[in-house]
Amino acid sequence: MTTETDILIVGTGFAGLGMAIQLKRAGRENFIAIERAGDVGGTWRDNHYPGIACDVPSHLYSYSYLPNPDWSRVFSPGGEIQAYIRKCAEDEGILPHIHFHTDMLKSTWDEASKRWVVETSKGTYVAKILITGTGHLADGHMPRIEGLDSFVGDVFHSANWDHSVSLEGKRIGVVGSGASAIQIVPEMQKVASEMVVFQRSAPYMIPRWDREFTEGERRMCRRDPSVVEDLRSEIFWSGEFNFAQRRNIPRFLNEAKALAVGHREAHIKDPDLLAKLTPDYEIGCKRLLISNTYYPAIAAENATLEASALKRVEGNMAYGASGTGYELDVLVFATGFEAVRPPFAARIFGSEGISLDAHWDRGMQAYDSIAVNGYPNLFIINGPNTGLGHNSVVYIIEAQVDYIMGALQQIEEQSIEVIEVKRTAEDAYMEKLDTMAQGTVWLAGGCKSWYVDDRSGRLTLVWPDFAHSFRDENGTFHPEGYDMQPAPVAAE
Amino acid sequence: MLDNQPFREGAVTVGGVSVRYRVAGPENDRTPLVLVHGTAGSIDGHYGYIFPMMAYRQRVIALDWSEPEGDALELADLVAQVKAVITAEVPEGPVTLMGYSLGACVAALTAYEMGDKVANLILAAGWLRTDTHQKMRNDVWRQLRDQDSASITQYMTFCAFSPAFMNMRTLTDMKAAAGMLKITPFVDKQMDLNTRIDIAAECEGIAAKTLVIGCTYDMMVPKHHSKQLFGAIEDARYAEIPSGHAVVHERAAELFHYVDRFTRQPDEFPAGTIIPAQKP
Known part of the structure; x- marks a missing residue:
């Protein structure tokens, strides 16, 4: 069965859903969103591990046009974010446009018909415009560990938590010390008889200024929406301030470092443990983490910090690269996501029949962080150079949706059939970004991170500037970067 | 490795005293930006954020009075x-030319006197004519100063920041910030000058393309002053930042946003525009 549509959106997380809502609000009905799972929410649907929350305050980490007065906390738990996304989809009438359990398998640009042919697990779709909103945190990364198959206990990834496994009184190994791990570890420490954390490199951590909102505060937000607007503005601009740290300016970087060092030293008294928890690179080079509970958990009696990566597994023994082995019942992989080489890219084939993943063999790149030469009529939300180390990605997503809305308007007004970014425009954009990235802490901070592509040493994931300048530069469609062919006028 | 931005220092002699300044950033199609600090300020004190961040965009020059x-x-x-x-x-x-607080008054008068050498002008939390509200605050300050009161820096800090900014911090934090303020005889003279500003007539003659930035919660130079500048200067547009007077600390990134956009494209908004706030 083949389904035809003007616009096909892939994914229904913050990106895909945000796109769908604006299409719907603009009165465009001829779009379909395909979703591989059975619900909306993207990473917030998939990640339901104990302790999950967001690192951006909830009043900002939400759509600007759908404020939520009822957030329970400054940093609300993941389940609440998922419920919010679900409610947005319902309230905006998007659910009827979503085809669930529909996994994009292969999208091919058909030069003859000037359409994308999208093969999915539920049949074929044909669309004039393809928009991906598959996110940076969509597919869990599992490191290849020697002998993992021989492990006799339970094993799962943080993004695919197995709640049927009883953890009470178990010996639990947590692999990783990144953003997911530091939320999981305090929860595991509470229930485990023993807990071992395998840490490849120590993260920087600062306090989390979290608290519950009172019923009175929530009512205030309901009664006066300007309160939420002011809060968003305050959170956003204090986040923006911190870009100076990523920009690697000594004064601001050192201020952040002093905060992190003070936090670490306030909680960790054992000098050996303190040494293990001290990073060997500059703050912000890898994702800066926020937690009040990680250090106390790692310093607890039943916790052991193995300051090396998990190397091999044999039966119920897990060995760090240091050679030390631990007897464990459960292994939790909090090892992050396939962000640098997003799996969706291997499934999209452009006008020369090459997959986007192969095309990006030196790392992801896109004009205006949204369009790729050789891949006409395709817009990528939350793709190359859209990540942030200091602010809310929902803001970036909204800017990109605005851009696409501008493009769609032009396509319609001028009856454009094929729109393709110029190679020269894409290269010039990347050259500009490369220049902007020089000297930032991501490139100069002396670490290995998912922000940088190993193959080229280029910063491919992060937008190397303020979030507000992303909107200034990429929040409106730039027709001058594109070749646009009008549709032939039909003969009578 | 930190990104230590290269900069150059210079000095000029004016009326027998040496005036030190700093230059950084690439020369490109943007007009060089000259930064003038305000009362009790300095390049690092008032432009510690704007100077290095703008120097990634363009040539920036700043002086210490x-x-x-x-x-x-x-x-x-x-x-x-x-x-x-x-x-x-x-x-x-x-x-x-950009001026902040008393520096905005200085910048406005400079723009008037230098004519087309100052093509663009940015006035943040500046004023046209000292009014009773300002004189009253200044008078309390004067009394505390004459009494050699230890409370004077706390009073200044209290007046400088918005309630929202303060409430994100503790009293101890705010007192520590106050403790960093240093009052010198030169600051005394600046405070005296603050009571006698009147550049209303000159502002009518400013030809520069001007961005006036007022601060919503400013208790020292309330935003009506910025509205007066917006009215008095012919080619002016107005933006407002929800901050106290200490906008260079409180909302440094938002201030940067307006400065960056204006220096990139001074005519983005026509004269008379009230630039809408970004709604993140």
Whole structure:
């Protein structure tokens, strides 16, 4: 069965859903969103591990046009974010446009018909415009560990938590010390008889200024929406301030470092443990983490910090690269996501029949962080150079949706059939970004991170500037970067 | 490895005193930006954020005021220092001149006197004519100063920041911030000058393309002053930042946003525009 549509959106997380809502609000009905799972929410649907929350305050980490007065906390738990996304989809009438359990398998640009042919697990779709909103945190990364198959206990990834496994009184190994791990570890420490954390490199951590909102505060937000607007503005601009740290300016970087060092030293008294928890690179080079509970958990009696990566597994023994082995019942992989080489890219084939993943063999790149030469009529939300180390990605997503809305308007007004970014425009954009990235802490901070592509040493994931300048530069469609062919006028 | 931005220091002699300034950032199609700090300020104190961040975008020049000889400070003394730095670094012009607080008054008068050498002007939390509200605050300050009161820096800090900003911090944090303020005889003279500002007539004659930035919760130079500048200067547009007077600390990134956009494209908004706030 083949389904035809003007616009096909892939994914229904913050990106895909945000796109769908604006299409719907603009009165465009001829779009379909395909979703591989059975619900909306993207990473917030998939990640339901104990302790999950967001690192951006909830009043900002939400759509600007759908404020939520009822957030329970400054940093609300993941389940609440998922419920919010679900409610947005319902309230905006998007659910009827979503085809669930529909996994994009292969999208091919058909030069003859000037359409994308999208093969999915539920049949074929044909669309004039393809928009991906598959996110940076969509597919869990599992490191290849020697002998993992021989492990006799339970094993799962943080993004695919197995709640049927009883953890009470178990010996639990947590692999990783990144953003997911530091939320999981305090929860595991509470229930485990023993807990071992395998840490490849120590993260920087600062306090989390979290608290519950009172019923009175929530009512205030309901009664006066300007309160939420002011809060968003305050959170956003204090986040923006911190870009100076990523920009690697000594004064601001050192201020952040002093905060992190003070936090670490306030909680960790054992000098050996303190040494293990001290990073060997500059703050912000890898994702800066926020937690009040990680250090106390790692310093607890039943916790052991193995300051090396998990190397091999044999039966119920897990060995760090240091050679030390631990007897464990459960292994939790909090090892992050396939962000640098997003799996969706291997499934999209452009006008020369090459997959986007192969095309990006030196790392992801896109004009205006949204369009790729050789891949006409395709817009990528939350793709190359859209990540942030200091602010809310929902803001970036909204800017990109605005851009696409501008493009769609032009396509319609001028009856454009094929729109393709110029190679020269894409290269010039990347050259500009490369220049902007020089000297930032991501490139100069002396670490290995998912922000940088190993193959080229280029910063491919992060937008190397303020979030507000992303909107200034990429929040409106730039027709001058594109070749646009009008549709032939039909003969009578 | 930290990104230590290269910069160059310079000095000019004005009325027998040396005025030090700093230059950084690439020369490109943007007009050089000259930064003038405000009362009790300095390059690092008031432009610690804007200077390095703007220097990633373009050529930036900033000066530290020097105390002139004589008992009283006049606006003309400070205008002379700014003019000397501009003349030394960008002799043919044009420049974009930015002033903050008392520095905005200095910048406005400089723009009037230098004519087309100042192509663009940014006035953040500045004013046209000292009014009773300001005189009252200044008078309390004067009394605390005469009493050598230990509360004076806390009073200044209390007046400088918005409630929202303060409430994100503790009383201890705010007192520590106050403790960093240093009051010198030169600051005394600046505070005296603050009671006697009147540049209303000159503002009518400013030709520069101007961005006026008012601060919603400013208790020292309330935003009605910025509205007056917006009205008085012919080619002015207005933006407002929800901050106290200490916008250079409180909302440094938002201030950067307006400065960056304006220096990139000064005519993005026509004269008379109230630039809508970004709604993140």
